[in-house]
Amino acid sequence: MEPSTLTSDRVLLSPPGPDDVERIAQLCQDPLIQEWTTVPVPYTLADALTFVTVFIADGWSRGTALTWAIREPSTGRVDGMIGVDLSGDGKAEIGFWLDPAARGQGMMAHAVRLVAEHVFSRADLGVTHMMWWAYVGNWPSRRVAWATGFRYEGMVRGGEPQRGQRRDAWVATLRPGEPMAPASPWLDVPTIHGERLSLRPFEDTDVDNVTEACSDPTTQYWASNLPNPYTSDDASRFIHRTREDAATGSAVHWATTLPAGGPSVATFALRLLGPHNDQATIGYLVHPKARRLGIATEGLQMVVRHAFIPVEDGGLGLRRLMIQHAEGNEGSRKVIERAGFRYIGVERGEQRLSGGTTVDGHRYDLLPDDLP
Numbered sequence: 001m002e003p004s005t006l007t008s009d010r011v012l013l014s015p016p017g018p019d020d021v022e023r024i025a026q027l028c029q030d031p032l033i034q035e036w037t038t039v040p041v042p043y044t045l046a047d048a049l050t051f052v053t054v055f056i057a058d059g060w061s062r063g064t065a066l067t068w069a070i071r072e073p074s075t076g077r078v079d080g081m082i083g084v085d086l087s088g089d090g091k092a093e094i095g096f097w098l099d100p101a102a103r104g105q106g107m108m109a110h111a112v113r114l115v116a117e118h119v120f121s122r123a124d125l126g127v128t129h130m131m132w133w134a135y136v137g138n139w140p141s142r143r144v145a146w147a148t149g150f151r152y153e154g155m156v157r158g159g160e161p162q163r164g165q166r167r168d169a170w171v172a173t174l175r176p177g178e179p180m181a182p183a184s185p186w187l188d189v190p191t192i193h194g195e196r197l198s199l200r201p202f203e204d205t206d207v208d209n210v211t212e213a214c215s216d217p218t219t220q221y222w223a224s225n226l227p228n229p230y231t232s233d234d235a236s237r238f239i240h241r242t243r244e245d246a247a248t249g250s251a252v253h254w255a256t257t258l259p260a261g262g263p264s265v266a267t268f269a270l271r272l273l274g275p276h277n278d279q280a281t282i283g284y285l286v287h288p289k290a291r292r293l294g295i296a297t298e299g300l301q302m303v304v305r306h307a308f309i310p311v312e313d314g315g316l317g318l319r320r321l322m323i324q325h326a327e328g329n330e331g332s333r334k335v336i337e338r339a340g341f342r343y344i345g346v347e348r349g350e351q352r353l354s355g356g357t358t359v360d361g362h363r364y365d366l367l368p369d370d371l372p
Contacts, residue, residue: 013068185249
């Protein structure tokens with residue numbers, strides 16, 4: 001197969017040559033490229049030369065792997081790499097990496113669309129499914145796949161190899177004719193500042209405080225669905241799940257901090273419901289050291305406000321919110337009522353408490369017109 005050049009108004013794609021070897025070797029020193037790809041570590045000039053003169057040349061000549069350098073259009077400088085492996089049975093696997101200085105500008109999404117359109121248009125390649133794989137945790141790559149229309153299929157334990165080991169991997173697919181635009185929402189988690197609190201996305205450094213909050217006996221009593229004992233591994237999985245929920249458009253989770261910053265003192269979540277994702281349930285949890293300080297009340301009001309603000313103004317534009325508390329949880333009842341929620345009924349025996357006791361669940365809802 002003859003190497004091809006692909007162009008758009010944003011990127012120039014052409015196979016790398018001997019003049020690009022030094023630049024490729026330089027870029028592959030980036031720790032993130034080494035962490036999320038299968039490039040050799042350490043990466044040497046000899047590795048780059050073999051990549052260009054053997055792997056890429058053989059892939060094109062055999063028609064089994066088509067690789068392009070992602071170039072800055074005006075100078076031709078290599079800013080990244082993109083390629084597809086062809087198995088000959090209708091499947092293509094796409095992979096890519098980018099110079100740290102070029103990230104966050106939409107360049108990779110343009111390159112992915114350009115390559116996918118080219119591969120799908122080649123009848124002689126017979127590609128019916130293009131697959132994207134990434135090691136779990138590579139959120140920038142997943143965001144590119146989402147932006148270019150790949151349908152997320154799930155996580156495969158040990159799904160992809162890397163330097164002699166197998167790592168858990170995400171997989172998504174794209175078929176010819178499918179729009180190369182997001183097929184589902186990706187919920188951003190904005191940082192919101194209130195009078196005494198700030199709501200922000202969870203960070204890996206929140207593990208210890210999440211572990212403390214969820215190990216508290218009172219928390220365990222009212223939230224019996226939590227693991228017991230609750231470990232730092234449970235907290236790490238929870239933090240990962242907050243990012244997964246945002247990526248799949250199902251929920252927004254916030255860590256809550258005081259104005260001076262520091263560790264999270266509370267957790268708030270909005271989980272979208274309904275066929276149009278225009279309703280949500282709210283859940284929250286306050287760290288034992290931060291209770292009875294009004295944090296739950298102010299935080300809940302901030303969450304409500306974001307939920308009802310129109311999408312064009314940066315909110316979620318929801319039309320209805322729901323929340324509930326277990327029978328006997330008077331602290332939660334007071335927080336809910338102070339936020340303006342209206343009581344709509346009871347679900348008998350709906351909630352199971354620590355120890356196996358079941359109690360009624362008291363439900364409330366809120367519409368935008370209910371608020372001043």
